[in-house]
Amino acid sequence: MQFLGNIEAKIDAKARVFVPASFRKLLLASGQTELVLRKDIFQNCLVLYPLIVWEEEVAKLRSRLSRWDKTQQSIFRQFVVDAEHLELDSNGRILIPKRCLQLADIESEVTFLGVDNTIELWAKGELNKTLVAPEDFGLEIQRLMSENI
Template identity: 55%
Template sequence: MIRFLGNIEAKADVKGRVFIPAGFRKQLQAASEERLVLRKDVYQDCLVLYPESVWFSTQNQLRQRLNKWNARQQAIFRQFVSDAEIVVPDGNGRILIPKRYLQMAGIQSDVRFIGMDNTIEIWAKERAEQPFMSPEEFSQALQEVLGDETCLPEDAIESQYQNPMP
């Protein structure tokens, strides 16, 4: 399972080519992911790189939730997939970001790659330098999401499922 983590700066050249950070490339190679799917994020002005298997899993999840015989739901699916494009890293580990995607994300040349679990976000460096949330908003949001739960460490949860008590 791919899990990207990191916050790495890079530069796009005048043609829109950018090196995928080495750590991310190694993970993609280890998972035998040769093709990526590029899409503008649904909520933010950044781009998202999906390993192809993650893309198809995401697309299938969306397709299962939508009725293709409902015009609005079909339009949602069409919008989601029509804004995506396959990109293949060259022999040097670079991808070409098409101009329309650079414009959508406001990318000039300096970019920031952010590992986001099983995808990689590509931000215009200036946009990614600002906090995504204020520290107060972040702590309050975490408390809302996690604060009311009794949490077990993940290894305890895993062992609980592996060795259930009778």
């Protein structure tokens, strides 16, 4: 599953939003109507994981952390504490808990961004503030792609 796209949407008064059709189609084709939503670790956005992707990420994290190490257990707990289980309704919408909207400063408009096997949700206008200047982006891609050749 690989999501691609940058789509704006409106959140209704009940905090529901339609998952963009291209993303919804991919989710449904993969049998993924259950999703997990959590605040991103680094950015001020929300990340929507298909349940299977979430389970893989949690298993990967758990395999690297010891339940018997206080700090590592706290890190794991902090990763899952803000996670919310969501489900696509019959109309293709999700209900975003108000607490999650507040965590990412999202009000009535949201940008859905496909990022590999997850979908990010950004407050309108916030995504562009995090992007690297085009000339710097080109130089960084050049540097990264020329390493180890």
